[in-house]
Amino acid sequence: MKRDFTWVQSLGILFDNHKLFIGAQKTSTWDDSVDRVALEFDREPIILPEGEGSQWKSEASRLTITRTRNTNAVEIEVEDNFKIKALVVPITEKDSRMHNYGITREDCFAHLDMSFKFYALSSSVNGVLGQTYASNYVSRAKMGVLMPVLGGNKEYSSSNLFASDCDVAQFTGQSLEGNSYANFKDANLNCASSGLGGHGVVC
Secondary structure, X not given: OOXXXXXXXXXXXXXXXXXEEEEEOOOOOOOOOOOOEEEEEOOEEOOOOOOOOOEEEEHHHOEEEEEOOOOOEEEEEEOOOEEEEEEEEOOOHHHHHHHOOOOEOOEOOOEEEEEEEEOOOOOOOOOOOHHHHOOOOOOOOXXXXXXXXXXXXXXXXXXXXXXXXXXXXXXXXXXXXXXXXXXXXXXXXXXXXXXXXXXXXXO
């Protein structure tokens, strides 16, 4: 490809002493009745029965995963920490023609459309997008750039999906229980391929 495109295919989420994985399984052709969501908790696969409303819970970690459609859509919540809504979607042939994505018959580029809600962001939050929720955030992006990216490999590159070894990492693996949330504000973040005019998103 002559252009760089960004789709989020998987997330590695660290909270307390736990590791949560969510991914979009690769598929050549799209059929929305076939579930393409992959889930693991602490390196063990999560079997979530198909059907809207079905749930998987881990009481000890305060984690609940709920299907919001029969297939390909889940809501993940850790009580008092965060909520993520994730939908596995393909790049359609129409989108590919319009934006020159180069979709092939071998791969429809299944990826995650997501929204996030955080209940416990501190004022020192960081990350490619996370930094924008800091209370003293001032954008360093050059105005007029179609897709500004703040920072790069030096700050945000890590050795694997669950590694917290990038330069700005603050994760300690400690539980949030007992912390005061009085000064925290809810923050919302959307990461999606649709309705963005084809400019893409970096998460």
